Amino acid sequence: MTAITDLSSADLADRLARARDAHGGFKARGLKLDMTRGKPAPEQLDLASGLLTLPGNGDHTTATGEDARNYGGLQGLPEVRALFARPLLGAPPEQIAVAENSSLALMHDCIVWALLKGVPGSQRPWSREEAVAFLCPVPGYDRHFALCEEFGIRMLPVPMTPDGPDMDAVEALAADPSVKGMWCVPKYSNPSGEIYSEATVRRLSAMRTGAPDFRLFWDNAYAVHHLTPARHAIPDVLEACAAAGHPDRAFVFASTSKITLAGAGLAFFGGSPANLAWYLARAGKRTIGPDKLNQLRHLRFLRDGEGLTTHMDRQRALLAPKFSAVTEALDRHLAGTGAAAWSRPEGGYFIGVAARAGTAARIVRLAGEAGIGLTPAGATFPHGRDPDDSSLRLAPSYPSLPEVALAAEGIALSILLAALEAEQAARDAAR
């Protein structure tokens, strides 16, 4: 297709009229589709239906003979740590802890403890510093940014590249001693699916930081959440940090929320021995121990690394066609128009769209009129403000495949219409 900016006035008017018709026709179908939330679909949850009757009658004894029903076991069962540590956190089992159902909760806890107590290497609690800032690759995960906002942590956006965050920008900013942390979703990044390259991981591990207690908040949310047979790997960040002489630089987080059950999974913390000891000392004031029955439940269900891989292959079989349906519709309607660029993620839960600058909010409105709920424009930026009004996050996991295909049509039509409108407006203004 011809790029919109190259259209003649007549062609632009014609295309705009046709785009309005197409969008109007879609609107008239009165659909109600939701592409806002990175939630697993019911059929994905059905894959883990075995959990609903586990651990099973009388089965409450751990590998070391403990009673999983009772108090205690703060770090989590060794056999459960052995199952998840390497694939999800890239850590030895003795360097991780198992917690309740939310890795976001662990990130929250690490932040409040850092603020009130400091982390290993801190000269004082972060709340006693004059200012605390985090580096925020953008677009990124809105709930990360919401935690910073909640606790008054300044957010410094860093652009993403296909290899991860722009490392020149990161290194320049990290030299500031008020920069205490950085959000990272290193594999199949939220929302655009980037995979941090080996060089990126090495530079993050090795860079000089102004703060002696700088921490990578390494949210490995999609470690085994592949959408292709490639099953990408990234370097283990704990190992990389240790090798670079900064053994305590990374806090690693993961969960089974998008492996087994979104509301009833397990979350994990991983870190250097010093960071783990710090985490356990803090967590030990907060709780007498995690839900070990849910740990046993997961172990009995997944059994071993092979069981985990097989399970994720089944997830992929359900998810990959939905992602393809979206990119196929975007390709068909938008290729060559310059109305947007979009990611073709090989894992994770989202497709990132970089629409023509100044059109993202308009697209969300147009899609809404057409019965399609989209994540608010700007949601993937600190404070919900995308300076270019360009970034959109599409979440194809929850609706059924036919619904996703339909929604993708409506989204593509909305993106196209918004771009044509914007071009027309720009030419009108230039007249």
Place this chain on the structure above:
Amino acid sequence: MTAITDLSSADLADRLARARDAHGGFKARGLKLDMTRGKPAPEQLDLASGLLTLPGNGDHTTATGEDARNYGGLQGLPEVRALFARPLLGAPPEQIAVAENSSLALMHDCIVWALLKGVPGSQRPWSREEAVAFLCPVPGYDRHFALCEEFGIRMLPVPMTPDGPDMDAVEALAADPSVKGMWCVPKYSNPSGEIYSEATVRRLSAMRTGAPDFRLFWDNAYAVHHLTPARHAIPDVLEACAAAGHPDRAFVFASTSKITLAGAGLAFFGGSPANLAWYLARAGKRTIGPDKLNQLRHLRFLRDGEGLTTHMDRQRALLAPKFSAVTEALDRHLAGTGAAAWSRPEGGYFIGVAARAGTAARIVRLAGEAGIGLTPAGATFPHGRDPDDSSLRLAPSYPSLPEVALAAEGIALSILLAALEAEQAARDAAR
């Protein structure tokens, strides 16, 4: 028995020799008994074995048709709140929230949020105040005190009376604006089993506080944990505070840890509408939602209020004989000696012993030599320091009934021996 202080020199020497013999004889049996931990016994956990296969095949739909396996539902399922709100928190279901497996974790979270954000009515976050102090009825719960210690909150001990904390002392101390909170275990208090009287609850609700954002941390840990058919009730603190014109004064906490499974229960937060909104706003940054499958599991298992009552009657049938075995042994060996006073709790998990001043640490050592693990002396006081070295906490729930009976013998012998030693030492010193 004659009071030890009234014994003649000869009788004291004789009693001391016999007590040493008895203790030595007990020691020679080479027992290994643990009375340190308020953990349910395996047979108590067996009462809830139905949970191990619940919610059951395909059962994941809530009363309002939601999928309990997926994300969301921050406040907890309405049908689960309806079951637990009144009996455990004395609150309407719409004023509580359901969380993971630990009410201690909720207390922790409320404290860190108060420190970093403030609570409704705060002029500033508590961490920005010059000093923050909590009133701590003593003896009390060590994990409450450990939270204060963790976050640098000064602890002001208040003596307990049979009706709850000494309210004259509480009212005098609460006038200080740095006093921001108070720990309360209002029913079957940990460790001595006191039940706050109606007058105590009213005075706590009505008293003038120096801090406008003062909070009762109302840990209703033993709301339905009766040891007698009396099933004591106390006034609902939320109602009492509202009636007294301080609707936001209380944060209420409870859990099913000692109802169903100690490691895999549900925890609850209750408060005024303003406090609940505050809690949910904070919790909503921390997590996308609680484990609703475990909520469903509990609902399917206990069914309704009657199911809860029946279940707790079964718990009582297992627990009450153990408590009787302890008090029976203490009565038999110590009545009239003045060596100690002990509580006869009508609920809860502990028996409090007020031993002769200066002997508690010695008793723990003597019991240890006799093969009986006791909670360290002082553990029930801020910073683990009992100024009178008098207070002991006995936890009869976990060992079997014969073991408890045996341990109680050894404990009584240790208490008696320590008192006789102390009397002898006092007389030697006075000579």
